[in-house]
Amino acid sequence: MNRMQINFTLNGKDIHLEIEPGETLLEIIRKRLGEIGTKKGCGVGECGACTVLVEGRPVDSCIYLGIWVNGNDVRTVEGLAAKDGNLSEMQEAYIEDGAVQCGFCTPGFLMSATAMKENGRKYTREEVKRALSGNFCRCTGYKKIIEATEKGLKS
Amino acid sequence: MFDVKKYYDVDNLGVALSLLSKEPHLIVIAGGTDVLIKMQHGWNQEETELLGINRIAELKGIRMLDNGDIEIGALCNFNQIEEDATLQENIIPLVEAAASIGGPQIRNVATIGGNICNGVTSADSASTLFAYDAKLKLSTERSERIVPISEFYMGPGKVALESGELLTHIIIPKESYEGYQGRYIKFARRKAMDIATLGVSVNYRIDEASGCFEDLRIGLGVAGPTPLRCIEAEEYARGTKVSEEGIAGIAGKAVLSSHARTSWRASKEYREHLIEELVAEALLSITDGVRGEEDE
Numbered sequence: 508m509n510r511m512q513i514n515f516t517l518n519g520k521d522i523h524l525e526i527e528p529g530e531t532l533l534e535i536i537r538k539r540l541g542e543i544g545t546k547k548g549c550g551v552g553e554c555g556a557c558t559v560l561v562e563g564r565p566v567d568s569c570i571y572l573g574i575w576v577n578g579n580d581v582r583t584v585e586g587l588a589a590k591d592g593n594l595s596e597m598q599e600a601y602i603e604d605g606a607v608q609c610g611f612c613t614p615g616f617l618m619s620a621t622a623m624k625e626n627g628r629k630y631t632r633e634e635v636k637r638a639l640s641g642n643f644c645r646c647t648g649y650k651k652i653i654e655a656t657e658k659g660l661k662s
Numbered sequence: 663m664f665d666v667k668k669y670y671d672v673d674n675l676g677v678a679l680s681l682l683s684k685e686p687h688l689i690v691i692a693g694g695t696d697v698l699i700k701m702q703h704g705w706n707q708e709e710t711e712l713l714g715i716n717r718i719a720e721l722k723g724i725r726m727l728d729n730g731d732i733e734i735g736a737l738c739n740f741n742q743i744e745e746d747a748t749l750q751e752n753i754i755p756l757v758e759a760a761a762s763i764g765g766p767q768i769r770n771v772a773t774i775g776g777n778i779c780n781g782v783t784s785a786d787s788a789s790t791l792f793a794y795d796a797k798l799k800l801s802t803e804r805s806e807r808i809v810p811i812s813e814f815y816m817g818p819g820k821v822a823l824e825s826g827e828l829l830t831h832i833i834i835p836k837e838s839y840e841g842y843q844g845r846y847i848k849f850a851r852r853k854a855m856d857i858a859t860l861g862v863s864v865n866y867r868i869d870e871a872s873g874c875f876e877d878l879r880i881g882l883g884v885a886g887p888t889p890l891r892c893i894e895a896e897e898y899a900r901g902t903k904v905s906e907e908g909i910a911g912i913a914g915k916a917v918l919s920s921h922a923r924t925s926w927r928a929s930k931e932y933r934e935h936l937i938e939e940l941v942a943e944a945l946l947s948i949t950d951g952v953r954g955e956e957d958e
């Protein structure tokens with residue numbers, strides 16, 4: 508194996524690692540760095556459970572090679588709360604609106620929704636649905652997730 | 663963990679081309695949304711060696727050249743294409759095709775070059791590039807050639823890339839888009855995150871004096887083993903009145919060019935029905951203000 512060096516920041520923390528070229532970002536986050544908030548669902552880019560933000564943009568970390576984040580800023584659900592433990596407005600909205608049932612999809616939805624909030628655009632209901640269309644939920648039927656996202660965008 | 667023996671992380675086109683010429687067995691990877699899925703499915707050898715090109719800045723831009731042609735770098739991803747002002751102004755169907763692909767996470771990563779080079783008939787950008795007579799710039803370490811997209815697709819999953827060659831840019835000639843209106847319709851079973859059952863890309867130019875189509879082009883995806891053009895319908899359309907009846911005639915002819923077949927997604931008959939319906943729908947949706955009644 509040809510091991511490779513990468514440097515990136517994960518939730519603001521400098522990370523330096525030696526990885527194998529075939530390692531995914533998801534594996535690096537969960538296995539190497541022990542941050543298990545990010546989930547593995549389908550493993551093939553369909554469900555969005557593994558969504559993280561790379562340079563502020565959502566990507567499916569299960570089909571994103573670790574080597575690609577060299578030099579980048581990566582954020583996961585662990586990085587959403589403030590340092591003092593206060594949850595983000597989006598996280599609060601998901602809890603208040605009952606957008607979480609089993610919770611497996613939630614970290615992925617929160618990352619997509621956080622990217623929406625941070626780009627500062629206004630979203631119609633249809634646009635909210637579209638921006639969340641890469642995330643699947645088996646439990647909630649989406650209604651509450653969509654409402655919570657809209658609330659989080661407003662607050 | 664993907665079975666990757668070696669990964670070359672390259673940020674310069676010249677370096678990539680010279681590596682590829684020395685080591686032609688390298689598999690090119692851009693966004694990886696096709697390559698990695700295939701590897702996941704056990705395609706290929708163990709010991710894959712990848713040439714990662716996604717850091718090559720000179721393949722990432724969209725710009726209008728001095729002669730008015732629009733040049734799209736092979737590494738542009740579909741979010742970038744959807745949001746690009748030049749394309750929004752001039753080639754709406756390509757913007758619509760980009761918007762129809764996957765979900766946001768896929769569009770942030772998937773490139774137009776990968777979409778084309780993967781060689782499948784369902785590639786959402788391909789039917790529109792066919793419909794605009796796009797040209798592909800292919801480079802090796804020593805040479806460069808321009809190939810019309812219609813000659814690039816050889817068969818399912820097979821494209822005319824030679825050993826050591828990279829797709830660098832896609833060019834839409836000025837005469838292909840100037841004065842044309844167009845639309846892309848993707849028909850799929852779900853609204854998002856689904857592969858097309860049929861993709862229809864139409865564009866036309868009108869002769870104001872006669873109220874007839876002066877030129878009309880139809881590109882189809884998933885109507886045959888490769889994307890294709892509806893030559894019969896296009897010939898029939900020239901000089902045909904821009905009217906509901908004229909459009910119905912054109913849509914009927916579109917089926918003649920298809921080589922639709924039955925798959926688990928849809929039967930041949932259903933696909934042919936869809937071709938006629940969607941060609942008509944696409945044309946009707948963009949001729950609203952200019953349609954004349956058939957004067958008898």
Ligand SMILES: Cc1cc2nc3c(=O)[nH]c(=O)nc-3n(C[C@H](O)[C@H](O)[C@H](O)COP(=O)(O)OP(=O)(O)OC[C@H]3O[C@@H](n4cnc5c(N)ncnc54)[C@H](O)[C@@H]3O)c2cc1C
Nearest residue numbers: 692693694695696697763764772773776777779785786829
């Ligand atoms: C969940 C999911 C949903 C999807 N939805 C859609 C969809 O709705 N519509 C659609 O059309 N596709 C869809 N795809 C397929 C895929 O995302 C697209 O085909 C994408 O555009 C491929 O681009 P890439 O950069 O990821 O290609 P890669 O996987 O990196 O490469 C694809 C192929 O092209 C070659 N290649 C790439 N760039 C070059 C180059 N510049 N020169 C020479 N060869 C090159 C590679 O060697 C490989 O053979 C989906 C995929 C997934 C995983």
Ligand code: FES
Nearest residue numbers: 548549550555569
């Ligand atoms: S686990 Fe990555 S998209 Fe499903």
Ligand code: FES
Nearest residue numbers: 609612644645646
């Ligand atoms: S809450 Fe269970 S999958 Fe969404």
